[in-house]
Amino acid sequence: MKITETKRIRYDDLCKDNPIYLSWINTLGGRCYWLFSRNQFISFGTGEETIFENAVIDLENSEAFQEVLSLQAGKGMILGCNNIDRNDIEYIKSILYSPKVQILDNPDTWTTEGCKWTTVIVVRGNFPLIETKEERADISLTIKFPIIQIQTQ
Numbered sequence: 001m002k003i004t005e006t007k008r009i010r011y012d013d014l015c016k017d018n019p020i021y022l023s024w025i026n027t028l029g030g031r032c033y034w035l036f037s038r039n040q041f042i043s044f045g046t047g048e049e050t051i052f053e054n055a056v057i058d059l060e061n062s063e064a065f066q067e068v069l070s071l072q073a074g075k076g077m078i079l080g081c082n083n084i085d086r087n088d089i090e091y092i093k094s095i096l097y098s099p100k101v102q103i104l105d106n107p108d109t110w111t112t113e114g115c116k117w118t119t120v121i122v123v124r125g126n127f128p129l130i131e132t133k134e135e136r137a138d139i140s141l142t143i144k145f146p147i148i149q150i151q152t153q
Contacts, residue, residue: 020079022143023117024098034092039080039140046073076123080140089139095122101143120145 020036050069056062081092095101102117123142131137 020077021104022079022095022101023104024095024101026094026098032091032094032098034081034095036079036081039078039082039138041078043076043078043142044073045076045144046071048072074144074146076142076144078140078142080138082138083136084139085136089137092139095141096124098122103143118145 020040021033022036023031023033026032049071052067052069054062054065054067056065081088084092101120101122103120104115105118106115120143123144
């Protein structure tokens with residue numbers, strides 16, 4: 001057997017607290033993976049409502065000039081990493097400009113079969129990553145899950 005290339009791999013055998021596993025497409029078209037642990041915050045947001053403006057004839061008995069027909073709502077999550085070195089920050093940073101990011105999700109429990117990859121959206125913007133004089137830093141990013149459509153009757 002002839003070795004033609006040296007590959008560096010990292011092995012971490014520690015049990016992670018609150019593991020969140022992300023996969024994303026990198027700039028070369030390959031897949032990257034990172035296991036976020038410990039610092040997750042679940043968020044919930046609403047917005048982008050569809051409004052219908054009523055033609056009001058009877059002002060005295062009218063309930064409103066506008067009615068909300070539908071409203072978007074969705075769950076999100078703030079993911080964090082503590083004490084990450086400069087090289088890993090450059091690696092994780094590629095999530096921010098990936099066209100497809102997925103989270104390993106299991107609606108029931110992590111101890112049973114049924115895990116699947118769910119596509120999520122990374123919230124875009126400017127992110128402070130690391131001070132120029134430092135070699136390690138804490139970082140965080142926010143992901144949004146698929147939107148829930150809420151319809152009025």
